[in-house]
Amino acid sequence: MTSEAQAWGRVLVVDLETREICTEEATEEWKEKFLGGTGYAARMLLDELSPEEDPLSPKSSLAFMTGPVTGLRFPGAGRFEVSGRSPLTGLWGESSAGGFWGAELRFSGFDGVVVRGASEIPVFLVIRDGYAEIKECPELWGKDTFETEETLKEAAGKGSQVVCVGPAGENEVPIASIIHGKGHVAARAGLGALMGSKKLKAIVVRGTRKIEPRFPDLLARELESFLLRFRSKENGFIDLIHTYGTNGGMELAARMKDVPMQNWRRDDLFDLAQKVGGLELAKNYPVKPGSCFACPIACKRTIRIDSGTFRTRGQVPAPEYESAAALGPLTLLSDPEALCYANDLCNRLGLDTISAGSAIAFAMECKERGLLTGDRAASFGVADGTSPALTWGDPETVVGLVEDMAFKRGLGEILGMGVKRAAAFIGRGAEEFAIHSKGLEAPMHHPKASKGGGALAYATNPRGACHLQGSASSRYPGVSSPEEGLVYSQNQAGAISSAVMCNYVMMCIPPDSFAAIVSAATGKTWSWEDLWRVGERTWYVKRVYNLLCGLSPDEDRLPRRILDAIPGYDFERSLREYYRLRALDSEGVPDQRKLAALGIADVGQILAANKETMAKMKGRRKG
Ligand code: SF4
Incomplete structure (x- = not known):
């Protein structure tokens, strides 16, 4: 194992069209001004932007970036940021994920990966100790993110880490996510569709380099201070998510009227929110804690549902707060098993749970208001008495539409474009209750809880x-x-x-x-x-x-x-x-x-x- 206090800034640049791979060093000037992560990516991608091209054009670059702290043995320092032009909004897109991939990328000798161009056939990228290779993988195309991760990890060996897209990304669904470790998700802004449009199924990283701080004593002091603050439980919210995961905040949020319900029309269904919150899930199902690299907060959770229509395939990542709120109270789904199943499906197929839940709630309101009638609605599979029922809280509708969005089937194809474009397509005043800004569906915190x-x-x-x-x-x-x-x-x-x-x-x-x-x-x-x-x-x-x-x-x-x-x-x-x-x-x-x-x-x-x-x-x- 090598050990060095290497400066951050070694970026792997991969062109999937020409199959050229090279390394670029971050400039000192930009590091000074933008540090790393999304700041550095934004400055870099601004120079590469071709505004008149479609966001899914091969000319749109996709950047996976770490920052200068990534890979240090410090809580919160294992994350990575994905940036590019959002296929959902047509604007700047960024999304971050936890887990271990970010740290492992730095261990492999690189601090970022920029992907340009597009391959004609499905490929994945392997990065190992300063070496990178593009490999063809038509056999992985169509596989869900769990199977993809398992297959690639088995081939790459112990300690390797994977990010990948599922069928939603492959199908260029604008609300597609990028998944690492089955439940660490760069969900927002549809960057999974950008990755899929490049026919890039996955990036596998493995490295043996150790990331050391330049000032170890200073970092050790800060770690000690952090641990003192964390163990003293001075921050009640952090203690709550440590004990129950982020979905442990559901009840508190519902009491504060922070949880949007029924497509942002209600806030008073405390019992419904409680049923799908982390406290109830922990009481009624086998729930286990999980963590990201070097983090004692350990706010991740997995869950297992052993029987019934919505039994899970083993212990699977449990919904985080945003996912639980979007697939639950927002659609009035109160069945915790259906919710966990739908969440798991989003992870396997590679869909943003906030956008997916928002799109489903939007469709339910369209149906309620009689906007999904007539020949036009029938042409995408919606007619009275047919599936999906689109009634509020219906488990089959929620689960069915998640699949339909990922595979671009019927109404799912329209909803997978996001609520802004879906509303424009459906028309008849649907824009009024498509809840987004700039085309990105709003997250699960009602601004009225924070007085605006x-x-x-x-x-x-x-x-x-x-x-x-x-x-x-x-x-x-x-x-x-x-x-x-x-x-x-x-x-x-x-x-x-x-x-x-x-x-x-x-x-x-x-x-x-x-x-x-x-x-x-x-x-x-x-x-x-x-x-x-x-x-x-x-x-x-x-x-x-x-x-x-x-x-x-x-x-x-x-x-x-x-x-x-x-x-x-x-x-x-x-x-x-x-x-x-x-x-x-x-x-x-x-x-x-x-x-x-x-x-x-x-x-x-x-x-x-x-x-x-x-x-x-x-x-x-x-x-
Ligand atoms: S376990 Fe939770 S608190 Fe810790 S780094 Fe991951 S997301 Fe952050």
Whole structure:
């Protein structure tokens, strides 16, 4: 085993069309400005963006990135980020996953993998100790993610780690996910479809390099402080997810009216939420804890259902909170066994559970309102008295539609496009209850529970409705308004996803400790302010990426159904203030002086040089 304090920045670049493989070193300038992870990926992919091409064109690159902390023996440092142009939204797409793959990639000698072009036949990539090879695998095409992972791990040997797509990714379903370890999912933004469009079934990594910090004593001190805070249970939420998994938060969330129910129409069905929450699952089924690399929080869970229609195939990953809420209360599904089965099916077939649950709830409301009638509806398999029943809470509908979406069957093909496009297809006013921002289905936290805090975040986060990238709240240090709080927390989130740390772990790490951890990893002294600026630059780069893809200010919005549920909330005022703080003009375009002050005048030049493309793409998106 080699052991070295190697600087982060060795990126494997694979062109699946030409079959060329090479290594690129991250530039010092970009590492200084963007650190790694999604920040680095955003800057890199901005240069490669071809806005006028389809997001699934071979010209769309897909990046799997770690950060400078990845692979250190530190909690939360085993994750990886996947970035590219979202086939779901047509805009910037990113999604992260836990587990062990990120750390193993670094052990293999690489800090990121960028995939360009597309293969004509199914392939997978094997990376081992500084060596990479493209292998053909027509026999794996069509296999689910569990079988794919088992087959490839058996061939690659003990310790190897796999990311792969299932049939949904192969079929280029816009809500397809990328799966590692059967239950660690880069779910959002449909990047599984981008991977599938490249005919890239999987990436297998194995390495023997040990990742060492540049300042081991500093990292050891920070680890000790983290463990003290974790063991003291000072953060009740972290203790809850340690004890029950993230779905252990379901009851608490339902009490706070945080859980959207019946396609965001209700919030009062506590008993239903409780039935599918982690506390009840732990009482009634064999549930086991699981973890990611080097993490004592261990918020992962597996479950086994031994009998009945929805018995599982052994011990399988249990639904996390977001999955349980989207497939459960959002569709009014109260049968925990059907829910676990549907969740498992999403993992096996490779579908984003939030988007899948949202699409199913949307379809149920379409049916209830009589929008799925007549010859047009019959043409995609929906007619009175036929399957799927599309009645609220119907287990067969939920499970059946998950399969139909993955295999693009009947109504499933339309729902798999995401609720925005499905609503446009169905028409007749369906847009009103398609709950998304920028085309990404909203996550399972009702902004009214945070007195509107989540609403502005959902509306302005670069990948669309996302709860992981900040909240409009005055609770952050040094801020005097919720809008300032959103800018603060979005920049903080950008720093975390550039370092590639787990958001839960970060709840136990104060800003200065975060800076110390990154300093220990890189051997360069970072302050919290430095990292925050990384996050700030990152937000603007993603904004410019989106503008080039045709984003207009009309898309920094949320459906009325969400906004009207927040008493006394003036979204438009809040958005105007946010635009002012972000130095955006009325078209949502950042001031060149702001970009220059952040040291990214080059990004401003890209913006200035692409005005015609922006206008053209804006028209195309609106059309
Ligand atoms: S807190 Fe949970 S998701 Fe985060 S690294 Fe630990 S086990 Fe993984």
